[in-house]
Amino acid sequence: MSVRRIDVGPRMSQIVIHGNTVYLAGQTGEGATVAEQTRDILATIDALLAKAGTDKSKILQAIIWLSDMATFDEMNKEWEAWIPEGHTPARATGEAKLAAPKYLVEIIITAAL
């Protein structure tokens, strides 16, 4: 099976497609709050999935890292408004400090083509 990479940087690619599986780099976003960052991340994920030729109804797995688990409900509110009913992925959420203190949420997506 071929491997196709899109938005390729020196450290990572934003999109890697292997057969019918799409791996996205962990996405962080801008904004002062977890809600704002989550919305920014989910918009980026929409754009990356579109570039890959798929969409949010085809997400297989989401791993979510929060810098503070106290923001779990705030993140979930944005997530549930975004993810299509009946097409929710396998998901796991853990607390982890991220690449810079300003980042409050990171979401790692695996999707189907």
Add this chain to the structure above:
Amino acid sequence: MSVRRIDVGPRMSQIVIHGNTVYLAGQTGEGATVAEQTRDILATIDALLAKAGTDKSKILQAIIWLSDMATFDEMNKEWEAWIPEGHTPARATGEAKLAAPKYLVEIIITAAL
């Protein structure tokens, strides 16, 4: 390749099957100790894999989060009693606070059909 979802909720699905690969949501369990929670989680994983049409001899990858790495040995004892000899998955364990303070262990499974 088709995507099949089982135990679908508004936030996540417990099981997502893509081709021959099965993704389970991160599983937490009940119990006062890491040993009890791990046994509860592993029983849930057995049940979810059965629903998906597979079993613990087909696990590909396990990511384990412990809220306190001091419980690593306690978790491992239950894990090694459960996982079939000769069929152990690729595995990684890191420390992360989980969705609620009562949760001491979370296990994220990818398996083959």
Add this chain to the structure above:
Amino acid sequence: MSVRRIDVGPRMSQIVIHGNTVYLAGQTGEGATVAEQTRDILATIDALLAKAGTDKSKILQAIIWLSDMATFDEMNKEWEAWIPEGHTPARATGEAKLAAPKYLVEIIITAAL
């Protein structure tokens, strides 16, 4: 699709191959610094990928855990010297304490055959 396991231990296998996808166990390394441990881990990953019949130009996803995010730049310098230009994987990095305090970095690799 068949599942093939290599370097099989009682707790985990170092390599699990499912169809055209290779899962490696989370790798830690020896050394006094993050740079040394990262180089040791990347050499181990090269060896494991070779055993699996693939190489670092075929990595799909890398999840990196650092015990202290202050070492992000130190890890990245080794990573970027190692990963082949044009073949970078989807990647995510979070902070997590690892199995023993001496471990400063852990890298979890999924690759294509």
